[in-house]
Amino acid sequence: MISLAGRDIMHAWGKFVFTGMGLGLLIGITLSMAGIYRGMVDDGKALLDNSGADLWVVQKDTLGPYAEPSSIFDDAWRGILGMPGVARAANVTYLTMQVRQGERDVRTLVTGVTPGGPGTPGWPPYLVAGRQITRGHYEAVADIATGFALGDRLQIRRNHYIVVGLTRRMVSSGGDPMVFIPLKDAQEAQFLKDNDAIRQQRRRTAANPAFNRPQVPDLLNAVIASQSTNAYVNAVLVQIEAGHDANEVAESIRRWKRLTVYTRSQMEEILIGKLIATSARQIFMFLVILSIVSAAIVAFIIYTLTLGKIREIAVLKLIGTKNRTIVSLIMQQSIALGLIGFVVGKITATLVMAPIFPKYVLLEPLDSLIGFGAVVVICILASIIAIRAALRVDPAEAIGG
Amino acid sequence: MADKGIRIEGLKKRYGKGDTAVDALKGVDMQVASGEVVGLIGPSGSGKSTLLKCLGAVIEPTAGRMILGDEVIYDGGWKVKDLRALRRDKIGFIFQAxxxxxxxxxxxxVALLPMLAGVPNREARKQALELFKALDVENRAKAMPSQLSGGEQQRVAIARGLVNRPPVILADEPTAPLDSERALAVIRILNEMARQFETAIIVVTHDEKIIPTFKRIYHIRDGVTYEEAGQGRDF
Incomplete structure (x- = not known):
């Protein structure tokens, strides 16, 4: 038996392929949406992986430092380092801001890292060019997604930094590339005010009789000095010693330091389950809507193609063609349309859409496989309306009268 | 009269029920032998199409009897379970277009019909090509329908009606879109095929050009048929 669907497709292949390409663009967008979600999750995991931490010690009862503001004293790390099972502990600050470079500015996650060396928690684990930060001030390591180059001069608040190293895939959970600077600079940058505001604050402090006591002349200077320094960091990143259980070490820190501590799995849950949950739901809704639109388009196209063949279907039925042959004709065409659409969509998503999206788009093979299955199922379901129409065709229509 | 062919006795068809019921066929008697071509003539609304649909096993008559060859296919109800297979194997159709x-x-x-009946593709195509020789369209065997003239298309349609060697062929105004010369050519072909393949052919027509060619004619009016000897002129 010949393939009626195949012959029909080959007879009008141009129309069929162009229709499939149109559908393919829609499928490409659907795959890209799934890729954007995967990219967000991967960004979150990359942030955790690249921090080099096993535990995150943050302000008590907060979800910091990524999902909520967190502020702890910058000497807390010393006490944590002395606890059993802790191999390394390092302060870290995170500040999302626009970093200026010449005439342009780039949205980045400015990360303050403690002096040390590669392997210190918070440091970029590897570089693709240049070197790590070696000085205490005004050096920066930037992710290449910022577009900065070695030797570039960056402006963060009032200070300037020289890019001495470049790294890769160091991004925030929101996909913003990271710029690493020394911790002290980062602490200063977090609360650094402009000169007018500093003068205003000093004037207000001096006008306060509680701080400006003639009998305690150094008090005013001490208060002003405390106002212009920042003794807080957002978190302490902890690496635990081999052989120790992360949960036990975390519980010990919680108990003795009265701080909140998250393990890797808990932090992942916060990032994926809370921080990007709304975005994920939004993308899921887009996926649902796009799937429904795709199904409606396939259904409409196949229905229209079938209506154009009503007379032929009536003749086929009159000359004794079985219903299953006619069902197969319509369903095969629907699936063929879906296959063309999927191939075009996959190519479009991989080669055209993913590279031009500003955020990381991760196209997982498993998602493509699920997408392929969904396309086939949608095409089968979408052909039902056309199949019903075809099965209702009266063979007597071929005779007329 | 030969055993094969088709015979119908007292065939009735009623549409609707109660006060709105319409009797489209009121007891049609008809007999067409193998190798014979008869005309079925009647005005619009006389019941021609209804009779054709009953004969073609497309709609179910209300009463009567239909015998196809040696087989009773209808006797107050269908006696054949698979009407689709009956249409495919025992009845050929030629349409106005x-x-x-x-x-x-x-x-x-053309080969699609034997393929539907389970004949291997190669054998089915061979059967089609044999018919094309008889119908003088063998040189158009690889063409698409849109590349054929009206007369060639109609000859291919005749080949499709004949390919499964059905005992009866129902032709619904097969010459309507053709000029006189081509219309007569089609009737000549139908007569030749009827003889060659021992097929009974019923030609429903309004076409004044071909009516004189029939040796027997059934007139149908208000759901009743009247048999008449035709002129049987040469085509």
Missing amino acids: PYLIPFLDVTDN
Whole structure:
């Protein structure tokens, strides 16, 4: 038996392929949406992986430092380092801001890292060019997604930094590339005010009789000095010693330091389950809507193609063609349309859409496989309306009268 | 009269029920022998199409009897379980327009019927090509329907009606779109095929050009048929 669907497709292949390409663009967008979600999750995991931490010690009862503001004293790390099972502990600050470079500015996650060396928690684990930060001030390591180059001069608040190293895939959970600077600079940058505001604050402090006591002349200077320094960091990143259980070490820190501590799995849950949950739901809704639109388009196209063949279907039925042959004709065409659409969509998503999206788009093979299955199922379901129409065709229509 | 062919006795068809019921066929008697071509003539609304649909096992009559060859196919109810197979194997159809499948070439348009009956593709195409020789369209075997003239399309449609060697062929105004010369050519072909393949052919027509060619004619009016001897002129 010949393939009626195949012959029909080959007879009008141009129309069929162009229709499939149109559908393919829609499928490409659907795959890209799934890729954007995967990219967000991967960004979150990359942030955790690249921090080099096993535990995150943050302000008590907060979800910091990524999902909520967190502020702890910058000497807390010393006490944590002395606890059993802790191999390394390092302060870290995170500040999302626009970093200026010449005439342009780039949205980045400015990360303050403690002096040390590669392997210190918070440091970029590897570089693709240049070197790590070696000085205490005004050096920066930037992710290449910022577009900065070695030797570039960056402006963060009032200070300037020289890019001495470049790294890769160091991004925030929101996909913003990271710029690493020394911790002290980062602490200063977090609360650094402009000169007018500093003068205003000093004037207000001096006008306060509680701080400006003639009998305690150094008090005013001490208060002003405390106002212009920042003794807080957002978190302490902890690496635990081999052989120790992360949960036990975390519980010990919680108990003795009265701080909140998250393990890797808990932090992942916060990032994926809370921080990007709304975005994920939004993308899921887009996926649902796009799937429904795709199904409606396939259904409409196949229905229209079938209506154009009503007379032929009536003749086929009159000359004794079985219903299953006619069902197969319509369903095969629907699936063929879906296959063309999927191939075009996959190519479009991989080669055209993913590279031009500003955020990381991760196209997982498993998602493509699920997408392929969904396309086939949608095409089968979408052909039902056309199949019903075809099965209702009266063979007597071929005779007329 | 030969045993084969088709015979119908007291065939009735009623549409609707109660006060709105319409008797489209009021007891039609008809007999067409193998190898014979008869005309079925009647004005619009006389019941021609209804009779054709009953004969073609497309709609179910209300009463009567239909015998196809030696087999009773209807006797107050269908006596054949698979009407689809009955239409495929025992009844050939030729329509007013050729209604060829536009996405199949000429050979496969004809070979499709034996293929549907389970004949291997190669054998089915061989059967089609044999008919094309008889119908003088063998040189168009690979063409698509859209590449054929009206007369060629109608000959291919005749080949499709004949390919499964059915005992009866129902032709619904097969010459309507053709000029006199081509219309007579089609009737000549139908007569030749009827003789060659021992097929009974019923030609429903309004076409004044071909009516004189029938040796027997059934007139149908208000659901009743009247038999009349035709002129049987040469085509």
